[in-house]
Amino acid sequence: MSVRVEINKLVKNFEKVEALKEISLKVEEGELFGLIGPDGSGKTTLFRLITNLLVQNNGTIKVGDYDSRKDFKEIRKITGYMPGRFSLYHDLSVEENLNFYAHIFNTTLKENYHLIKDVYSQIEPFKKRKAGDLSGGMKQKLALSCALIHKPELLILDEPTTGVDAVSRKEFWELLKKMQKTGITIMVSTPYMDEASLCDRVALMQNGNLLALETPENIVNQYSGDLWQLSTSNMIKIIVDLEGVGNGIKNIFRFGEKVHITSSGIEFEELNKTIIDFLEPKGHENIIIEKVEPQIEDCFLDLMDEN
Numbered sequence: 001m002s003v004r005v006e007i008n009k010l011v012k013n014f015e016k017v018e019a020l021k022e023i024s025l026k027v028e029e030g031e032l033f034g035l036i037g038p039d040g041s042g043k044t045t046l047f048r049l050i051t052n053l054l055v056q057n058n059g060t061i062k063v064g065d066y067d068s069r070k071d072f073k074e075i076r077k078i079t080g081y082m083p084g085r086f087s088l089y090h091d092l093s094v095e096e097n098l099n100f101y102a103h104i105f106n107t108t109l110k111e112n113y114h115l116i117k118d119v120y121s122q123i124e125p126f127k128k129r130k131a132g133d134l135s136g137g138m139k140q141k142l143a144l145s146c147a148l149i150h151k152p153e154l155l156i157l158d159e160p161t162t163g164v165d166a167v168s169r170k171e172f173w174e175l176l177k178k179m180q181k182t183g184i185t186i187m188v189s190t191p192y193m194d195e196a197s198l199c200d201r202v203a204l205m206q207n208g209n210l211l212a213l214e215t216p217e218n219i220v221n222q223y224s225g226d227l228w229q230l231s232t233s234n235m236i237k238i239i240v241d242l243e244g245v246g247n248g249i250k251n252i253f254r255f256g257e258k259v260h261i262t263s264s265g266i267e268f269e270e271l272n273k274t275i276i277d278f279l280e281p282k283g284h285e286n287i288i289i290e291k292v293e294p295q296i297e298d299c300f301l302d303l304m305d306e307n
Contacts, residue, residue, distance in 0.1 A: 090132030137168030
């Protein structure tokens with residue numbers, strides 16, 4: 001089973017800090033929904049409000065037919081929550097942690113083993129090892145197993161792949177896709193823009209604001225302007241040296257070892273000549289400009305610039 005989540009004009013303040021500014025969104029039953037944004041954008045605050053670990057200043061949250069203020073006990077029964085920081089008992093073994101969390105929800109590991117088999121089977125050979133002695137990827141799988149042990153209808157994962165190696169990240173998302181097929185609603189947050197494409201829909205967040213709420217494909221398709229990739233012989237100074245380059249260029253930002261430039265209303269020949277003429281007197285050589293397709297990160301930075 002799965003549930004729908006409805007959030008309407010949600011506001012949360014911490015003294016003078018506006019953590020969430022009238023956030024409204026809906027997550028459909030069985031959806032894999034992503035909250036994408038940098039640290040401090042409000043992702044964790046939103047998750048803690050849904051699970052009633054915090055109380056909002058204004059706005060409403062409904063999980064299924066339950067209201068987060070009045071029915072928080074019922075919401076906790078049907079929600080599995082995996083916080084960003086590993087918060088299981090370090091001095092208990094893998095098996096002891098699982099049995100403890102199963103007991104809290106009046107079930108047993110044996111009874112619900114089938115629910116966590118795909119995840120737990122990967123760490124079961126180490127079930128006697130203390131949780132504090134596990135690797136990052138194994139801690140992640142243990143925390144996910146504990147979040148699933150009571151058969152939740154809503155699974156909330158706060159930056160589950162942060163600090164985990166690339167192989168473990170890939171394995172984790174494969175597990176999420178498998179779990180989604182069982183009908184569970186999944187909300188996951190991440191600072192990694194490349195993970196956005198793995199979600200059914202995403203909410204792009206920045207400083208407590210909702211910048212976009214769409215499918216990853218539609219966000220990319222709505223990108224305005226032309227995107228170019230630039231490299232030169234001196235990439236260290238490139239951002240400073242491009243200041244004041246000319247009209248028709250909307251924004252400039254680093255993208256890995258290259259620089260991405262968004263332009264509007266300017267053809268390639270004119271753009272190429274403008275940039276070369278601007279950079280060569282500053283000592284740049286081997287200047288290469290090529291058109292590229294935008295990715296989620298390009299769209300996010302563009303939306304940030306607009307807002």
